[in-house]
Amino acid sequence: MSKRLNQDREKELTPKRFEYAISQLEKMGYYIAYKDDTKIRFEFNNHIVTLFPYSGWHTGKSIQDGRGLKNLLKQLQ
Numbered sequence: 001m002s003k004r005l006n007q008d009r010e011k012e013l014t015p016k017r018f019e020y021a022i023s024q025l026e027k028m029g030y031y032i033a034y035k036d037d038t039k040i041r042f043e044f045n046n047h048i049v050t051l052f053p054y055s056g057w058h059t060g061k062s063i064q065d066g067r068g069l070k071n072l073l074k075q076l077q
Contacts, residue, residue: 013054014054025051039052
């Protein structure tokens with residue numbers, strides 16, 4: 001059984017979501033410290049924040065965990 005219901009959709013959308021998330025974070029002045037096939041990591045308030053662009057899940061000690069890139073960007077302002 002696959003982890004995701006529609007893997008073709010995930011393969012299509014993941015690169016677009018990564019590109020958009022990185023561009024938004026860099027526009028706000030954040031440096032992407034780490035990136036792989038599933039996640040992006042950057043520093044906020046001296047703590048690492050992890051974002052999973054496909055699902056939108058974000059977590060880290062300096063933010064409130066949640067879902068959605070827009071919700072993360074609001075916290076970073």
